[in-house]
């Protein structure tokens with residue numbers, strides 16, 4: 001068994017005075033854990049992101065709050081960076097128990113609405129077919145069929161977080177910035193005075209965040225993501241408080257690495273098209289994946305979906321940049337180098 005990394009150690013870990021990082025377990029082994037951040041406030045602790053709704057995670061959050069002299073019932077509000085289950089679902093179950101106010105980025109409304117439907121990956125299945133990956137599309141469709149329906153009453157928040165809004169707490173102000181890309185409604189929260197960026201999954205220290213994995217993805221999610229990276233790069237540098245991985249000293253350093261990574265992937269994808277690969281599936285099959293540079297076929301089904309859709313998003317940006325052109329005949333999108 002692989003050892004869990006240090007940052008997943010349970011408890012309330014101080015970041016700066018009044019802000020604590022609390023890692024909570026996840027049923028997704030590759031992500032290890034999700035960080036929620038507990039902010040001391042006279043009205044009761046404010047919690048940024050909430051964890052995956054499951055008993056272990058609830059108990060771990062209760063323990064961490066206990067170490068800070070609070071109970072789950074004391075939480076005054078949840079501010080959630082995006083609607084992925086590992087960030088959002090526990091806020092919904094704790095609201096059912098304690099009536100806690102829950103807010104999330106306004107842009108998440110589209111996917112939250114769409115997630116009331118029976119098929120969570122309906123759009124991804126369509127996209128995979130267009131990417132020239134019908135077998136993978138069929139595998140994802142079969143996964144959806146066996147998935148149990150979640151038993152959470154309403155997936156809607158009590159209020160939205162708007163771009164440019166200032167959330168005034170007792171001792172600090174959090175500024176909300178819409179950072180679409182990872183999901184269309186993702187937001188980050190900035191405490192300029194304390195030099196903190198609660199980054200959710202927009203900027204992660206160890207992995208390159210997935211793009212547009214949601215019930216109703218926007219067209220061209222990578223375009224939005226790159227613009228959102230530049231947005232936070234243009235702010236004064238602060239500590240990075242990510243939802244997965246340790247706190248690090250510089251948002252800028254990591255954003256520069258992520259921008260470089262995508263630049264390299266764009267170049268590599270263009271080279272594959274130049275070498276004659278015509279669809280997103282063919283390009284993804286020819287490229288190495290993960291740090292271990294594994295073949296696409298060796299990844300699990302979910303990771304294969306993410307990989308093909310990520311290449312689709314890269315090719316889409318290359319069309320924007322007028323490097324490539326597309327042809328959509330037969331329901332499959334093929335690419336060629338622009339003459």
Ligand SMILES: [Zn+2]
Pocket residue numbers: 034084086087201243244
């Ligand atoms: Zn996450």
